[in-house]
Amino acid sequence: MQSRVVRMVCWLAVCLPGMAMAQNLLENGGFENYRSCPRQDNLLNEAVPWYNPNGATPDFYHQCFPTVQMELAPHSGQGLGRLFLDVSWAEYLATPLKKPLVADECYFFEMYVATPTPGKYLNGTMGAFLSEKPITSSEKGLFTADAQIIDNALTTSIPQLRWERISGYVKAKGGEQYLTIGSFKRLPVFLGYFYIFVDDVSLLPIEMNLGKDTTLCGRKSTLSLDATTPGATEYRWQDGSTSPTFRVTKPGTYSVTVTTPCKVLRDTIKVDYALDFDLGRDTTLCEGQTMTLKVTPGLPPTFRWQDGSTATTYPVRQAGLYTLRVEQARCVATDSIQIRYVLPPRLNLGLDQNLCGAEVYTIRPDFAEGKFSWQDQSEAIVRTVGQSGFFQASVSNECATIRDTIRISYGDCGCVLYTPDIFTPNADGQNDVFQPFGCGDITITSLSIFNRWGELIFQTTTAPFEWNGKYLGKTAPVGVYGWLIHYQLNQGTGVLAEKKRGALSLTR
Template identity: 60%
Template structure:
């Protein structure tokens, strides 16, 4: 009667765990519970509800009694099982599952095995058979059944007396109530073969459940999602995360894809907040500006600001830290914002300017209370201009950004192209070349030089549009030479082509 009461208590506790957590369907899978402390060999039945399904003699050892047969410590806890396999002698261990298996449901099976003599191992013979009825025999021979699980991890090179995890998945036909563990398909070829220890046997349904949609208090609340699934190969969340767990830090819909050896699982969950608000990031205002802080209005909420105000809005007109506490039902959420004030930036590029001829002008910006930058990314703050255009700049600080512009125009007089009347290409460093130049709106396109008979002796279409007084490396004779220049004039968003001819005196 005591043995039956112990088993019923174990069964009740295990069924509660399954309903609460979806846990192991193998009762006493770690061999921790016993009816009576095993003080000799051949007492597997003391590890209730495990039983011996044949005439062989499987063992159950527990640290409640120190036995010399317990050649290593259990994988976990204090108990383990022990099987011996020999010629004509196959020991098995069996147990009723906590509930029948569901048809077409995938399950992950796992156990830990330690071998005393790995070199005698019969590979791919150790396994588990799931059945609707108990499988028993009055002999010590192999069971003539086809197990749904056969391990493939153990080899003759497996270290002796060291726990090894063996695992795999099965798909149930439905109604299986028992599992029998032992060696199948092949008997040892001779006497005096090998022992093996077994611990931590588990059978877990391969299911995915992120839980029900959840509502949290406020944005500071977090929620841990777990997609851990027995035998899972990989995980993929909708945000690209590939770990089995995900920490939720904001409201939204979260989904996960879990790949297992037998099928792909999907699940989705929505996370919301009862008090979904914040006052925003710390901010800086310009002197004289105001700001109205607000939180969502609700008849079921109460509000408390740092000065005791109970409204859902608060006007800000001076620097400081502002805090609100909102309470709704059992939720209380607090948020703060730091407000600073600073003077607005200042910028003045000066009055628009009209230039004449080849005049140059340097813009000297007046800047205060901020960081200056030209919009065309010119590096220096002051800049000298030689062409018409609109030049814009900004000054910014935490308070604001201001922009100013200045118009430079060469429309005050004609934009003139200048050329020298003579030059002396004698290499003394003074007036050695014929060079043309003009106001910044003129862009020279080509320069050509002709002798007194109208023959072309020099031409170029690339800057710097200069002639050194030589032709094919030979100095030209002293005299008058004609030149021709093609150019473009760009003013007031209009480009006008132009030409100019003249003469220059070369003096050697």
């Protein structure tokens, strides 16, 4: 099948992308904006609205003025902050929120940190504190606030100057309007001082919204639904898929459940199509066949086929691409279907055959316009047969499948078991074994040899059914021997168990 050709033009009002992630409640969380380009240390206040909450001297650096103090590239963008921690010296970054937090609502905090001296990093001290009023001090010491976010994951084994994430959830008491970042548990001991860089700070509401119920233009229009939620641990859509996003390709109701450590969110959206029609899948027809394409009932009257005609049906009598274009206001939908014609397959296995004795017959199929196969899964197309039976084959293509059968029969002239009267086991390569054989409908099951006194001297029940003229590993003497052969005879409607006796002469 060839690929479908589909073109859709949507109404402007409904061709919107999926919902974006929740808005960061921090302004300038990536330290990108400044009042004046910082050209020295201790200029956090240039990164508005960030400010210094105590008497220490936090830093703000930006690539507008490169400096060796900026020991690594920002996590993203061009700016970053830096804190210095020492005995009795604690630096902090503080900023107001864009709006107060709502009581009992969940929020996701995240920031990236890096240090040039990871061996001095104090695990379980760095974090973030959200408060209703700003915390300030003219002193340079530790804020011992009960911070909602404290890092307990990073250790002194973190790589040097590599950005690491500190994150966590906050359930608001309500009214929190200020964020302070720094150490809230303890400060370094003597000679344990270290710097820590901070970038990409965010505080996001734990919320998710798929948007309002939507109407798209044509049947093949698509819509991307985005359920991305800060810190989500699992996404589950109505079909069981687990991606944060879902692409809508047909009308229906779509729902998602998002699990976070703080709460579970659910949302549903209904998607309709204004011009809901489909000409069907690309189709292959046999030569001489026709089909009729139809306009879906209820479509607006403004439509036309690829040749400009406006009938509600369109007869197809030859191969080609057939297109229906429908308009309604500013919505235009076009669907196409590719029609292909192929010749019907041909197959001829030949006439039925009546064979005699040990005759065999080679079936040479005459076929075209399709793929050939035997019913019994035989791999060779040309096959030689030597037994009665019905042999069926087929030839298939996208148009049709045809079958033919040929009958092979040994019944008209009788099926005979042949045995030699004499054999000469002298290793001259001629007539060295006694070996019976029969027509294709005979299956030998055992061969027994007796001496002149009726003693059994040889017997086999497996092919090849032959005697080499030896008894107990030695050459049997010249003389007359008796034989007994059991065999099965295929009679078309059944199988007969038969046996035959006779004599043979062993000479040299």
